[in-house]
Amino acid sequence: MTPIVKAFFDPETNTVSYLVQEPEGTACAIIDSVLDFDHASGRTDTSSADQIVAYVRDNDLRVEWILESHVHADHLSAAPYLQQELGGKIGIGEQIVTIQDTFGKIFNEGTEFQRDGSQFDALFQDGDSFHVGQMRGDVLHTPGHTPACLTYVIGDAAFVGDTLFMPDFGTARCDFPGGSSEQLFESIQKILSLPDETRIFVGHDYKAPGRDEFAWETTVGEQKALNVHIGQGKSIEEFVEMRDARDATLPMPRLILPSLQVNMRAGQMPPADEKGNVFLKVPINKL
Ligand SMILES: [Fe+2]
Numbered sequence: 407m408t409p410i411v412k413a414f415f416d417p418e419t420n421t422v423s424y425l426v427q428e429p430e431g432t433a434c435a436i437i438d439s440v441l442d443f444d445h446a447s448g449r450t451d452t453s454s455a456d457q458i459v460a461y462v463r464d465n466d467l468r469v470e471w472i473l474e475s476h477v478h479a480d481h482l483s484a485a486p487y488l489q490q491e492l493g494g495k496i497g498i499g500e501q502i503v504t505i506q507d508t509f510g511k512i513f514n515e516g517t518e519f520q521r522d523g524s525q526f527d528a529l530f531q532d533g534d535s536f537h538v539g540q541m542r543g544d545v546l547h548t549p550g551h552t553p554a555c556l557t558y559v560i561g562d563a564a565f566v567g568d569t570l571f572m573p574d575f576g577t578a579r580c581d582f583p584g585g586s587s588e589q590l591f592e593s594i595q596k597i598l599s600l601p602d603e604t605r606i607f608v609g610h611d612y613k614a615p616g617r618d619e620f621a622w623e624t625t626v627g628e629q630k631a632l633n634v635h636i637g638q639g640k641s642i643e644e645f646v647e648m649r650d651a652r653d654a655t656l657p658m659p660r661l662i663l664p665s666l667q668v669n670m671r672a673g674q675m676p677p678a679d680e681k682g683n684v685f686l687k688v689p690i691n692k693l
Contacts, residue, residue: 407541407561413622416440416454419481420610422622426560433539435471437565438609441484455484459491469494470538475567475609476555477505480659483673495527496672501554508583509666512692525672550590551578557597564600567609569593572621573628574614576635581653587646594636602627663688
């Protein structure tokens with residue numbers, strides 16, 4: 407089964423959102439959408455998500471799923487907006503409860519913030535499957551970047567979120583709370599055990615030395631041969647040493663604080679105050 411995959415690249419956050427469509431039919435799923443957010447002004451905008459809405463409407467598609475590979479730390483999810491416009495169920499990994507617990511504490515959320523994943527329509531475990539029209543999707547739990555990261559395998563296409571990036575860029579950071587480079591190594595082995603011809607669609611691209619164009623599609627075979635962090639059978643020891651040293655040099659993503667507060671709520675803003683105003687918090691010296 408070879409689904410039709412349409413990518414939407416957001417240059418502001420280097421995020422790739424995907425629309426996965428059954429080859430003969432109108433059912434589709436949206437993976438890792440973006441709600442535009444200007445941090446300086448606190449303004450949201452739906453321009454990026456509206457490109458997906460327009461594509462769905464122009465092609466008469468039926469959205470069955472709005473999937474998150476994980477709780478993103480670098481962009482806000484547009485899942486609730488897309489659901490309102492297009493329908494579909496919002497799904498994420500069941501380990502979201504760990505993320506909600508960790509960041510519920512960091513942001514001092516009250517008891518009204520449920521830490522049971524109930525903001526989402528579906529919580530997936532490793533080995534679960536779902537359907538997009540006639541296509542079957544399989545869920546792999548691939549933690550390391552975060553505890554709740556999933557890879558969605560739909561037909562011959564694997565949507566790996568932030569685990570592997572393009573072979574010339576490498577792999578995702580593992581230094582957020584609950585991250586683990588050992589776990590990421592094991593998760594990547596799981597992805598690399600898929601057939602060599604499996605198409606891999608990555609969650610971000612930042613270009614790479616010697617490459618001045620954005621790219622997001624590769625294969626398991628190419629990753630095994632060429633990935634600069636993990637290809638050619640790198641050992642877990644080599645990988646962990648490289649990854650942890652590199653992570654120690656990385657700044658926090660620009661939008662981490664707003665992203666986490668919104669994305670841990672399935673893309674909803676925190677509840678408004680009695681006058682209808684919505685606020686996000688900046689915890690001091692916590693991250
Ligand atoms: Fe991420």
